[in-house]
Amino acid sequence: MISDNLYSLRKLHELTQEEVAERVGISRQALAKWESGETMPDIEKCVLLAELYNVTLDDLVNYTKDEMGLSVPPKGKHVFGVVTVGDKGQIVIPHKARKIFRVQSGDRFIVLGDEYQGIALIKESNFLNIINEVKKEGEQYE
Numbered sequence: 624m625i626s627d628n629l630y631s632l633r634k635l636h637e638l639t640q641e642e643v644a645e646r647v648g649i650s651r652q653a654l655a656k657w658e659s660g661e662t663m664p665d666i667e668k669c670v671l672l673a674e675l676y677n678v679t680l681d682d683l684v685n686y687t688k689d690e691m692g693l694s695v696p697p698k699g700k701h702v703f704g705v706v707t708v709g710d711k712g713q714i715v716i717p718h719k720a721r722k723i724f725r726v727q728s729g730d731r732f733i734v735l736g737d738e739y740q741g742i743a744l745i746k747e748s749n750f751l752n753i754i755n756e757v758k759k760e761g762e763q764y765e
Contacts, residue, residue, distance in 0.1 A: 625669075625684050626660035631694040632676040632683075633658070647671045 633643055640658075644651045647668055656662040664672065673683045678695045686695045696702060703717040716726055724746075731747040 624687055625663060626658055627688075628683055628686055628695050629654070629664075629672065630658040632672075632678065635694060636676060643672075643675070646675055 633640070640651045640654050644654045647654075648671075649664075649668065653662070653664075657664050669680060669683060673680045676683070676695070677697050678686075679698055682695045688694065701720065701723065703720045706714045706717065708714055720726065726746075732744045733747055733750045735743045735745065737743075
């Protein structure tokens with residue numbers, strides 16, 4: 624897993640092995656061995672690599688490509704998989720998403736839409752907090 628992630632992240636960021644090795648403080652040969660799975664980086668180097676690529680340490684080490692073939696997501700970004708819309712427009716939010724965003728039965732969401740980018744859900748309480756913050760900012764300039 625980590626070897627595939629190191630290779631795909633380096634390619635995604637359009638970096639050479641030499642550039643990554645220099646930024647992390649290792650030889651190009653060491654990086655090549657990590658990418659091939661011949662050896663593995665120590666935890667300190669994993670932390671540096673995760674920071675370099677702006678991914679979580681857990682994702683750097685454990686992420687496996689899902690059925691969509693996507694590589695390691697940036698910190699705070701998630702792909703939870705595919706959901707199916709039911710007859711009445713309902714969807715089931717995947718368990719991992721419910722866990723990360725603390726979604727519980729009875730929570731209320733605002734549904735936002737952009738005809739070019741799609742639909743987004745935001746918890747009603749979070750949305751109202753954002754609106755109130757914007758109002759406060761606007762009042763400062765009046």
